[in-house]
Amino acid sequence: MNITDLKTTLNSNDVGHEMCQLIAELYPICRSITGNGFRETLSIIKRHIPLKVHEVPSGTKVFDWTVPKEWNIKDAYVKNSRGERIIDFRNSNLHVVSYSVPVTAKASLAELKEHLFTLPERPHWIPYRTSYYSENWGFCLSHKKFLELRDEEYEVCIDSSLENGHLTYGEFYLEGKSKDEVLLSCHACHPSLCNDNLSGVALAAFLAKHLSPLSLRYSYRFIFIPGTIGSITWLCSNESQVHKIKHGLVVVCVGDPGQSTYKKSRRGDAEIDRAVTHVLQHSGQDYEIEDFFPYGYDERQYCSPGFNLPVGCLMRTPHGRYPEYHTSADNLDFVRPEYLADSFSKYLAVLNVLENNKKYLNTNPKCEPQLGKRGLYTAIGGQTGGKVNQLAMLWVLNLSDGQNTLLDIADRSGLPFDVIKRVADMLLEHDLLQECRETAKV
Numbered sequence: 001m002n003i004t005d006l007k008t009t010l011n012s013n014d015v016g017h018e019m020c021q022l023i024a025e026l027y028p029i030c031r032s033i034t035g036n037g038f039r040e041t042l043s044i045i046k047r048h049i050p051l052k053v054h055e056v057p058s059g060t061k062v063f064d065w066t067v068p069k070e071w072n073i074k075d076a077y078v079k080n081s082r083g084e085r086i087i088d089f090r091n092s093n094l095h096v097v098s099y100s101v102p103v104t105a106k107a108s109l110a111e112l113k114e115h116l117f118t119l120p121e122r123p124h125w126i127p128y129r130t131s132y133y134s135e136n137w138g139f140c141l142s143h144k145k146f147l148e149l150r151d152e153e154y155e156v157c158i159d160s161s162l163e164n165g166h167l168t169y170g171e172f173y174l175e176g177k178s179k180d181e182v183l184l185s186c187h188a189c190h191p192s193l194c195n196d197n198l199s200g201v202a203l204a205a206f207l208a209k210h211l212s213p214l215s216l217r218y219s220y221r222f223i224f225i226p227g228t229i230g231s232i233t234w235l236c237s238n239e240s241q242v243h244k245i246k247h248g249l250v251v252v253c254v255g256d257p258g259q260s261t262y263k264k265s266r267r268g269d270a271e272i273d274r275a276v277t278h279v280l281q282h283s284g285q286d287y288e289i290e291d292f293f294p295y296g297y298d299e300r301q302y303c304s305p306g307f308n309l310p311v312g313c314l315m316r317t318p319h320g321r322y323p324e325y326h327t328s329a330d331n332l333d334f335v336r337p338e339y340l341a342d343s344f345s346k347y348l349a350v351l352n353v354l355e356n357n358k359k360y361l362n363t364n365p366k367c368e369p370q371l372g373k374r375g376l377y378t379a380i381g382g383q384t385g386g387k388v389n390q391l392a393m394l395w396v397l398n399l400s401d402g403q404n405t406l407l408d409i410a411d412r413s414g415l416p417f418d419v420i421k422r423v424a425d426m427l428l429e430h431d432l433l434q435e436c437r438e439t440a441k442v
């Protein structure tokens, strides 16, 4: 079975629901860029795919960066003078600024306020804040609750640890016929946040799971890393191997109701850019295509000038452009199975283009071959879209001069890749086409 067979047989709605279940399972875990929450997340993903877990020691130099100390947290709270937990980590892990150093202190309201973060414009939501690279501590809470704080003495406790340990990441390599690779990268370092973080994790995990039994042209590498420091660490550890990456996508924000958005690779005209553009153009839905810009997710590192890998980012609503982003409202209600399923289908369609985007030679290039006598007009005449197939066949025959890939032909003809691929298979069966060797220069 290949990816085209999978695409036609798999019920993406079922996958959407399975992705939701995985997201719900991972949601309560307090993740950060290092620590046991990240490890626990990988161990749950391991139930679906045999991830290899890597541990990189704190203090390891990775290009201009250093792997930070490992952060873990057991509990955190702010108690009022009556001993009531008015901010409680047990209710939401977003209440604690990620990487907060351990604290046990008494504080006045004024002292406490210096360490509190709220969103006045969204008074019911808890913001998500981090302090990875400067040692500090803090609490996040709804602005509504903040306004209720009285002038009294508070007891502050953050039972965390920040010590030499490891940065953990997960990797799953799927060997295809070629050593050339497709990279799928997602960050898994955010705590209880669904669209930014867990939707990408779930999509990558289920894509890996469903690709595993297939016969594949490319090898696939899935990495589950902490944002920024994870991709920097991975690139630093794998620098001699990255030339194998021929295509890549950063998987993130794939479960919200917004339209699909594709951020191109820095190259802008890489095959992955063209493949995603084609799939979105033929999706029958609204979409957005954006040029590369050096801000966002791990594509910033993959597309840094020293690597310049063909890695884009296929998402729905980009980070920062939905109000729920980095707040407690990016929760289990915000990501929906139907949007996850739609994103999954689009990823599969893109990979289907990459897997099948080959060049062919017309074996009968002097004038058109007589299709009728080979039964090719009748073979397709009865099918719905017979006219489209006939036209597609003429396009494939005309442009299969060893220079054009099937995606080139699909784009030039304005026809969907799947139609072009289907008629190419038919012409191959009738010996009117032959595949160009991947390395052949025609």
Ligand SMILES: [Zn+2]
Residues within 6 Å of the ligand: 190, 196, 319, 326
């Ligand atoms: Zn984020």
